[in-house]
Amino acid sequence: MVRAVTPDTFSFMVLGYAVILGTMAAYTISLMLRSRRINIELRMLEDAQARERESQTR
């Protein structure tokens, strides 16, 4: 009688989920970093605008 043996594919499962979760985490972090960079730049530009307006009123 031939018995089916389940192959050991655990390492491929780990690799698969490392890629899936790693890519999703990397994308989420990229969104957060981009958002942070834009907010900093916006704040700097708005400060510059405010300073310019202040100097014009003087």
Added chain:
Amino acid sequence: MAAGDANRSMEPMPILLKVLSGFSVALFSVALYMVWFYAPREVVMGEVQRVFYFHVAAGWVGALAFLVTAIAGAIYLLREESRWDLLALSSVEIGVVFILINIVSGSIWAKPIWGTWWTWDPRLITATIMELIYIAYLMLRQGIDDPRRRARFGAVYGIAGFISVPITFLSIRLLRTIHPLVFGGEGGSLAGSFNMEPPMFLTFMISLLAFTFVFVTLLWHRYRLQLRAEQLEQTKMKLLLE
């Protein structure tokens, strides 16, 4: 972009988005738990079959994202409101990420089952072409300076590019393939096919639901990011003109 949109983007994160983000993370964690600890091990393939749940869910999100792009593009062409173009762009980016996950996780699943990382199978080819079509969308957009022309181009491209989605979906149903067909087919004899037991089916459904919520959450965050990016560009332009 309307100035009001840009101002709104500077507002703190809406409560609904915070709730949605928390719920998506919780549901995703539940799906992950079910994949690893609840779903039974498949006898023929072993543990690697667990990749199936998120592999298919990632493909589903990619298709959904490109559908949103096509619909947003069509609405843009009708109304010429830039927020629809920003939504389309945001959706494409997420779609590209998830189709990449789909292709790479499929390749990892294939290695122990088919004995190769890659084969020139119709499903693999059409999925890769679809990915390249939308990567080209992102690259070509960057080459157009005029915002209105860029938005019109994006809308038409997004609608035309969507043809690749049903082609990819139908490729394993219409063409000779070694890719397993889990639903609605007679793919039981193909390597990688399996009979889905009720716990597997439930895990699969929860995974699809979790990925759908993750998509909506990411799309909302990405859209807000794009609004702020537009606002930044406008502020820069204003400063240059002053």
